[in-house]
Amino acid sequence: MELLTPDEMGRADAFTIANGVPGAVLMERAGLAVARVAAQASGVGSRVLVLCGPGNNGGDGFVAARLLAGTGYRVRLALLGARDKLRGDAAIMAGRWDGPVEPAAGASFEDVDLVVDALFGAGLARDLDGEARALVERVNESGLPVLAVDLPSGIDGATGAVRGAAIRARWSVTFFRPKPGHLLLPGRLHGGALTVAEIGINPAVLDEIKPRAFEDVPALWERHFPVPRTDGHKYMRGHLVAVSGPAQATGATRLTARAALRAGAGLVTVACPAPALPIHAANLSAIMVRPVDDAADLARLLADRRLTTLVIGPGVGVGQGARDRLVACADRRLVLDADLITSFKGDVDTLAGLIKGSPAAIATPHDGEFARLFDGCPDILGAPSKLERARAGAARLGAVIVLKGPDTVIAAPDGRAAIAANAPPWLATAGAGDVLAGIAGGLLAQGMPAFEAAAGAVWLHGEAAQEAGPGLVADDLVDALRPVYRRLFARLGAPV
Ligand SMILES: NC(=O)C1=CN([C@@H]2O[C@H](COP(=O)(O)OP(=O)(O)OC[C@H]3O[C@@H](n4cnc5c(N)ncnc54)[C@H](O)[C@@H]3O)[C@@H](O)[C@H]2O)[C@@H](O)CC1
Numbered sequence: 001m002e003l004l005t006p007d008e009m010g011r012a013d014a015f016t017i018a019n020g021v022p023g024a025v026l027m028e029r030a031g032l033a034v035a036r037v038a039a040q041a042s043g044v045g046s047r048v049l050v051l052c053g054p055g056n057n058g059g060d061g062f063v064a065a066r067l068l069a070g071t072g073y074r075v076r077l078a079l080l081g082a083r084d085k086l087r088g089d090a091a092i093m094a095g096r097w098d099g100p101v102e103p104a105a106g107a108s109f110e111d112v113d114l115v116v117d118a119l120f121g122a123g124l125a126r127d128l129d130g131e132a133r134a135l136v137e138r139v140n141e142s143g144l145p146v147l148a149v150d151l152p153s154g155i156d157g158a159t160g161a162v163r164g165a166a167i168r169a170r171w172s173v174t175f176f177r178p179k180p181g182h183l184l185l186p187g188r189l190h191g192g193a194l195t196v197a198e199i200g201i202n203p204a205v206l207d208e209i210k211p212r213a214f215e216d217v218p219a220l221w222e223r224h225f226p227v228p229r230t231d232g233h234k235y236m237r238g239h240l241v242a243v244s245g246p247a248q249a250t251g252a253t254r255l256t257a258r259a260a261l262r263a264g265a266g267l268v269t270v271a272c273p274a275p276a277l278p279i280h281a282a283n284l285s286a287i288m289v290r291p292v293d294d295a296a297d298l299a300r301l302l303a304d305r306r307l308t309t310l311v312i313g314p315g316v317g318v319g320q321g322a323r324d325r326l327v328a329c330a331d332r333r334l335v336l337d338a339d340l341i342t343s344f345k346g347d348v349d350t351l352a353g354l355i356k357g358s359p360a361a362i363a364t365p366h367d368g369e370f371a372r373l374f375d376g377c378p379d380i381l382g383a384p385s386k387l388e389r390a391r392a393g394a395a396r397l398g399a400v401i402v403l404k405g406p407d408t409v410i411a412a413p414d415g416r417a418a419i420a421a422n423a424p425p426w427l428a429t430a431g432a433g434d435v436l437a438g439i440a441g442g443l444l445a446q447g448m449p450a451f452e453a454a455a456g457a458v459w460l461h462g463e464a465a466q467e468a469g470p471g472l473v474a475d476d477l478v479d480a481l482r483p484v485y486r487r488l489f490a491r492l493g494a495p496v
């Protein structure tokens with residue numbers, strides 16, 4: 001579940017080697033893992049072309065080639081660079097390979113069933129060019145199935161970026177823990193199905209490395225998940241207010257409110273301008289509706305301290321009205337979304353100042369809203385990856401940021417971050433973001449800490465979209481949460 005940057009992975013290798021496991025042993029195990037996945041991908045006797053690079057990634061390739069050749073595969077091996085330039089463990093493994101070594105530049109792809117890409121992994125240091133780039137492009141043009149060792153060559157393991165050009169693999173095998181580049185786009189699209197192989201690195205090294213990035217899976221947040229108590233009642237599960245916009249823009253707030261209630265908030269109230277009240281009232285049943293025409297009205301409503309949590313943004317309108325409403329609720333648990341975020345365009349420090357007193361705040365921008373909020377912050381918008389952008393944004397805002405998309409990143413001001421990889425493409429539909437804000441609010445209302453609530457909400461949202469399947473509209477997500485909850489509760493040992 002931890003994600004290690006290539007640098008952190010290098011430290012994990014180094015710790016392990018320093019503690020008595022030789023690098024060559026790790027490399028033998030890495031090559032064995034590659035050979036195993038190759039064997040699952042392609043039957044005995046098939047023709048495998050192993051492309052080896054100049055570093056240790058190439059060393060893994062030499063091992064895999066030897067093991068496959070020894071178990072009935074017809075293996076050719078092609079090397080990028082000179083054999084006598086190989087160093088360390090890679091040189092040792094080249095010495096254990098007794099077959100021919102072709103130059104990679106002119107290698108033929110005729111009569112090949114599977115390509116093993118062992119060109120570059122964690123050591124990719126610059127954009128591919130020249131011979132390396134031409135080779136990668138030739139592999140992609142061949143249309144042959146590719147198994148990537150560690151990372152598809154050309155993908156930056158820390159950022160997921162394509163460095164010049166990158167292999168498009170059908171399978172990838174990485175070692176010990178995935179890297180951010182396996183989950184961040186475009187890296188994830190280049191990697192295919194990912195296998196994470198144990199190669200004998202003791203997980204105790206994680207205590208030294210203290211990774212700060214994680215895959216967004218239940219193990220990350222389930223300890224904090226608010227399973228309803230047998231002796232509980234609705235007032236123990238929080239009262240959430242969804243702040244609504246005007247009569248012509250009420251749907252987003254209803255999606256938010258329904259999602260919050262479904263996610264487990266004890267009570268949910270929609271606070272709306274008086275003209276919008278009949279519309280909400282006619283369309284809601286378990287959710288309460290209160291007239292709130294301006295910020296002063298909202299402040300009066302919030303004199304009741306039991307209203308602990310607010311979601312503000314969906315449909316609320318961009319401008320001073322939204323900003324004033326935030327002032328009225330800034331000391332509560334908060335989910336900030338959509339129009340509220342846009343209302344602070346280029347003014348993140350004012351927003352940060354306002355929400356300083358909030359006990360738990362989450363902002364859920366998509367890329368466009370993020371760019372607006374951090375307009376004028378080139379250090380944040382220009383950070384090297386989506387992971388680093390979200391982290392830098394969270395630190396500046398002083399709140400958890402959920403930077404949405406196919407590779408949603410959840411980042412806390414303290415540097416913890418998670419990347420979600422479970423959202424299907426049909427989740428990108430109008431109103432899906434309003435539902436996400438509601439789920440996050442529903443979890444916050446039940447007392448979940450902000451980072452865990454945000455990560456939990458993003459995962460649940462993706463699972464609900466999988467559950468609903470293609471053709472999904474945002475309303476379906478709310479219903480689809482039920483089977484997802486049933487499975488999660490069963491996993492947590494809660495009554496279902
Ligand atoms: N002992 C270890 O550290 C282990 C390492 N393993 C493997 O080792 C890999 C990392 O090995 P390395 O650190 O040697 O790095 P790589 O083998 O990924 O690449 C480094 C080599 O590529 C060259 N290079 C980098 N960018 C280039 C570019 N754009 N164009 C042309 N050449 C470029 C470098 O000069 C260097 O020769 C991992 O991805 C993994 O596959 C595994 O065997 C497990 C154990």
Ligand SMILES: Nc1ncnc2c1ncn2[C@@H]1O[C@H](COP(=O)(O)OP(=O)(O)O)[C@@H](O)[C@H]1O
Nearest residue numbers: 366404405406423424425428430431432433434
């Ligand atoms: N290509 C994609 N694959 C999976 N999920 C996506 C993709 N694009 C967007 N999403 C998700 O869809 C939701 C859209 O939210 P948002 O952009 O706020 O839209 P809206 O305002 O219409 O609700 C977010 O949860 C986002 O992470």
Ligand SMILES: [K+]
Nearest residue numbers: 120149151153
């Ligand atoms: K590779």
